[in-house]
Amino acid sequence: MKSLYRGLGIASVSVVLVGVAACGGESGSGEAEAAGAKLAVVATTPEVADFVRNVGGDDVAVTQIIKPNVDPHDYEPTPADIKAIGEAKVVVKNGVGLEEWLDRTIESAGFQGAVVDSSQGVTLREGGHDHGHEEGEEEHAEEEAGEEHDPHIWHNPQNAKIMVTNIEKGLAAADPGRADAFASNLAAYGKELDKLDADNEDAFAKLPAADRKLVTNHDAFGYYVDRYKLEFVGSVIPSLDTSAELSAKQLTDLVAKIKATGTKAIFTESSLPPKTAESIAQQAGVKVVGGEDALFGDSLGEPGTPEGTYLGAEKHNTEVIVAALAG
Incomplete structure (x- = not known):
């Protein structure tokens, strides 16, 4: 995968990141915390963003980093991405090493909220189809081992159910007052995932x-x-x-x-x-x-x-x- 800062001078990028992070730190304690304001969530991939919208409903404001038909394996964050992360209360990622750029971007943005790894609890496949394992043998690995595993976990709807459950827990922890709504949305969406799997x-x-x-x-x-x-x-x-x-x-x-x-x-x-x-x-x-x-x-x-x-x-x-x- 390609470097986060490919094609850019490190010094010039650092200046941009520092400035954006400073802006993000100020706005994070302002309007987003006002009574009744939607929970500000940044989601990395289109799939994860869609999961957040379904679980969060009208109570979340979702910023999706990677747009449709953009290769997530070759993504480079923009200053706008860094600003959005700095202003968010929750960042939701796919995990399993798919977002190599995210940790450094979070640090640059001065993000102070919660990071939800939606892959927690998913049984992971080892890289490549010739290296499968028995059911239950491989539980979620540490992030540093992510590159050894297949990150495309959402293509099994049963994994998607685990992912949305992790997301619901993260949203409820960040906004306990809306926990019941998140739980209700999760239950309804879980039924749709079950139907997809059965179909x-x-x-x-x-x-x-x-x-x-x-x-x-x-x-x-x-x-x-x-x-x-x-x-x-x-x-x-x-x-x-x-x-x-x-x-x-x-x-x-x-x-x-x-x-x-x-x-x-x-x-x-x-x-x-x-x-x-x-x-x-x-x-x-x-x-x-x-x-x-x-x-x-x-x-x-x-x-x-x-x-x-x-x-x-x-x-x-x-x-x-x-x-x-x-x-």
Whole structure:
């Protein structure tokens, strides 16, 4: 992953950070603490932000750092991000090492509130699909070990339920007067997550096991693959993040594996360019699924669309995958 300060002079960045942090420290004790004011929350990723909105409802004001279709593995915070963090009462992150930039940004912003790690309690997958572990073997690891684990935890709705429970606890601790409302919202949203999970299971139950083979842009769907008993054949980018590149041998091997396994399609992702996936699909003689049907691997859709929510994006993914593999 790329450095937080890539392409910028350290001295000039430090001046910006110090100035913004000072502004944040002053506003944090002002309007946000007024009676009846919404709880100011910064959420890092689109998925986490959507979870906060569902649990917090009208009682929270959410600032989402990473916008739709922006690669979270290659993100660099802006002065506006630092200002928002400095003014917030709560920062909610995905965790598992996804936000490498966050700790340094929090320090620079002079943030004095609570940080909620939504991944706490999630059983983590080790990096790569060839290093799975038995159920219950691996509980949440310390943050410093995050890079060894798959951070795309939200692709299993059962993990999403753990994430929103952590978020509810964090919001209630920061604003006890609204704890009942947060708990009620959590209960209602939990039912929607259960329905999503059940609908996904029903959809894949109609797909023969021999057809449940998945090739994607990068290795983002491990928890989804495990949950719905798919076979991960490979990815265009051979990594959990998006910084790696496919070597000539890996490309040849992936094409051969696609042919040997009878995989029917390669799925592109909304936040990644499709060119390499299209090239591999052409060589392998399979269709490439992209455009409006691209999967939401690291992101959600645009605000105001069904896919702009976690529930809508995951429903989209399942519908697209099942339709393409059943064809």
